[in-house]
Amino acid sequence: MRTEKEVLSEFNKWAKAKDLIRTAILTSSRARPAGEIDFLSDYDIELYVTDLRIFKKDDSWLEPFGPIIVRWPYKPRSTGFKPGNWITRLILFKDGVRIDFQITDQQQIEPDAYDNGYKVLIDKDQVASQLAEPTYSEYIINKPGREEFENLVNEFWWNAYYVPKYLWREEITYAKYMLDNILRYSYLHKIIDWYIGMENDWSVETGALGKNFKDYLKPDTWADLEETYTGADIEANWKTFFKMTDLFRRLAKEVGNELGYEYPDEVDQEVMEFCKMIKTK
Template sequence: MRSEEEILNLIINIAKEDERIRAVYISGSRTNSKVKKDIYQDYDIGYVVTETKSFLEDKNWISVFGDIAIVQEPDLVDVSFGIKRDFKSSYTWLMLFKDGSRIDLGIETKEKMLNEYSKERLNMPLLDKDDCLPKTSPPTDEDYWVKRPTELQFKGCCNEFWWCLNNVGKGIARDELPYAMWMFNVVVRDMLIKMLEWYIGINTNFSVSAGKKGKYFKNYLPNKFYEMYSRTYSDSNYNNLWESVFEACELFRDITLIVSKHFGYNYNQSEDINMMEYLRKCKSQ
């Protein structure tokens, strides 16, 4: 695999030699000092260009970055599903190379960049031919830190967690595995993740990010809670799925009581008690 120095030099030199490219910046995990570096990190790169048309007329130009194993064009995927995208202002290629490196490259016009650049606080300039990139503070992931919940958000999270478990229970009872798994691992899990993030926020003075979908949970949760969370993942066996569901309920309850006490928010225990009774009935029938 190519080194970070090799990749960045390649990205910058390509821009230097192409008059259409006026500036280059990098963002994401490689500019975040709190993220441990590893070989799997993407290079999130922005090219500020004079126009996008010529880049799209011959898409093979991206081969200059290396031997590509697979590429995705997310804007094109969006359009295929009826989502409007303005190719004249920006376009993106996600490229995985055969050496294992990955570059997520976006091209955008100066107008588009000026409208978006300052909104992402992990941006860092690499090249600026025209001094067009806005001056910003050093990169920080502060915008991704866990935010304190309002009482309404807390109550909404609890209600969504417990309410949607009824769909999981009846999905299992009806032998509707795809539906039960989706409700549990997407809708219900999202609420469990949110509550765990608030717990982490409390213990870090809301000064860290728990990562996308809790990918840094292992760094911030006590072993007991992380092991409980790991047991909320199940295979397709219904007995194992039920064990994961009840583990999630226990973990949610333990964490929620801590969060509710910290903020002085009321926890509606009747939702908990009544849904647990409903789930046990679903399991026994």
């Protein structure tokens, strides 16, 4: 696998030789001073070009970077990653290097466009000279308002009873979707974020999909979170469901108490009574 020095040297040589490439910005973990990088870390590069047609036509422009294993999307198109006229090419090369390209023909860059960190690789027209110094605050956990907190907690309990409903029916695919997708990523992770933010003076970030939770949670809380994962066994999923609701309740109450927000004890109690009744039927 090519080293970072080799990848960026190859890229810079290519970009300098292509007149239509005007500016290239490296973003994400490889552009952050404290970024955690390993051999699987992507290279996130945003290209500002004079003509987008060549990049929309096909991927022949990628040939200098080496043979490709797989790409996304399959054909060049906009993926909505950024507003405006951008296309996306995420590329995994055969030596294991992955480069994520976002490409646009716009020639203006807002001064705060890269507040979470950047490195200017190429800037032929000095359009990146106006970029502000990054504050690295884009993904810092924000303190929730009262309405946001109360909406999330009540919505968790609305969605919670779907898990027992489909476990009782032994429809494991639906139950797992509700448990591991809806309850976990829409609600539990948000409460964990707020709990971590509260414990750290609202000054930290936990990464995509909670990848840094373990760094911030106390060992016993991390162990409780680990117990919310299981396989396809029906009975094991019942246990996991109750573990998840216990963890959600505990952390949500701590956040609510700290912020002075109301926790819906009655809703919680009545939903759980209904869920336990379903299990005994």
